[in-house]
Amino acid sequence: MQFSADTMFPGDLFEAATRFAADTLAAGDRANAWQQAVAMGWPALLVDEARGGAGGTLADLGAVIEGCARHPVGLPLVRRCAQAPALLMAAGSAGADDTLRALCAGQVDLDVVDAPALTVTALADGGVRLDGVLEGVDAALPFTHVLVSAGALLLLVPQDALPAPTARFVGIDGAQIADRVLSGLLLPASAVLQRGEAASSAAAIAQDLAIFATTLDMAATLGATIEQCIAYLSTRVQFGVALATFQVLRHKVVEMYVDYESASVLLARLVADTVVTGRLAARDVALCKLYLNELARRGAEASIQLHGGMGLTAELPAGRLARRLLCAGFAQGDRLTQLARLATEPTAARL
Structure with missing residues (x-):
């Protein structure tokens, strides 16, 4: 039985990123893969064309992150394709603009x-x-x-x-x-x-984008994890029957799928709203990260349980995906960090 999780950001960019990630995983050369990502202009994806960038939107960045998350290659897309250009764009100085142009040209x-x-x-x-x-x-x-x-x-x-x-x-x-x-x-x-204050404001804006990009990666990784779980349960046989026939295991997969659908719809809608309004609310970002932290951990634990001891091995994609989900829960702020932000963060959105 084959299953593919619904795509949050379908299109050519997602398809290209998925193929790129699959090829990178097969080759096993992350350094060369990152140089290819730079050559394709991913660090300049969010930068406006006037400053040498691609003029893409948050949805375009989401397509790249989602495509690469389908295979656990571990490229630093959040830090180098979201946070770095966001810092430079928000800094608003001549030096930052010069650095941003150099980034878009592949010089740095x-x-x-x-x-x-x-x-x-x-x-x-x-x-x-x-x-x-x-x-x-x-x-x-x-x-x-x-x-x-x-x-x-x-x-x-x-x-x-x-x-x-x-x-x-x-x-x-x-x-x-x-x-x-x-x-x-x-x-x-x-x-x-x-x-x-300009430096502090730029750092806050870039951090919000990095947090939100991390939630996109978490949701996409959860979708890929469900695909691996269904493929494993459909082919693994115990007591003469496929594991997919056991009702308790099927219910566990359904719970994972409901979590993924809830997260993917939420994030896709928020991205669409952000593309239209040009604003990403800091409070929404903290809420999304808090929500995805729980779903990611639950999904990682379920995947390990469904695979048994094999879910802990590095050879299986499901094991690598589960580890990525667990680590992503701490990246850019864990549960307690987001709760602390929500206690003080105003509801107004940042530009």
């Missing part, structure tokens, strides 16, 4: 790190000195610069200015990050892309 490749605990000392020439730990820098894929949100500053730090990693970490989903200890790192004034 940006990672993004939120570092509110960094100690930043202003220098007389307009530059800054950085001390502290830069946590969570990508350790798997190459990049040329890191966009650092450090309190009321937005900084562009060249990769070759960073010290060697002091600690490396590998998540259960295979994501690799590293910490860099900065001791008196000097940056020129040109590396400061924005200061003050």
Whole structure:
């Protein structure tokens, strides 16, 4: 029995992203795959044409994220295709615009790190000195610069200015990050892309987009997980019959499907509204992440149960998808983080 989850953002872009992800998974070369994604212009997808971008909408980004989520390739689409360009577009400075044009032209490749605990000392020439730990820098894929949100500053730090990693970490989903200890790192004034309230506002806008893009990835991954579960139950035989004939297992799959349909319809509608209005409400984003965190964890646990011990193996796509769902629940803020935001977040939308 074959089953395909309903697509949130159907179209050529979704189909192309799905084929790309399948080829990437088969080849097993994420670094080369990311270079192909850059060549296809995905980091410039949301940037308006006047600044060298593709002029796409949130629905276009959703199609790319959904297509790639159908196969657990683990490319940094949220950080590099959503958060990075959003930071630069919202910063509204000449330096940010120049960096954005370079990003769209493929001249720079940006990672993004939120570092509110960094100690930043202003220098007389307009530059800054950085001390502290830069946590969570990508350790798997190459990049040329890191966009650092450090309190009321937005900084562009060249990769070759960073010290060697002091600690490396590998998540259960295979994501690799590293910490860099900065001791008196000097940056020129040109590396400061924005200061003050404008920098803080840009960081908040980009964070909202990153959170929402993560919910899109979670929903799409849940859909792919259901496909794997149905395929496994339809072919796996126990006691002489297929597992799909056991009613309790069928009910578990139906519960997963209802969760997916509820999430996908909600997110697709919110994306459509955002495309029309040009606004993404921060409170809606927090509610979506809170809701998807619960569905993702429930779906991952159900998938592991339905596959038995095989659901924990790295060889099966279902096992990799389940790990991605569990990790996504913590990415861009877990349940407690979203509850704290909802307690203080106004209902008004940000531009």
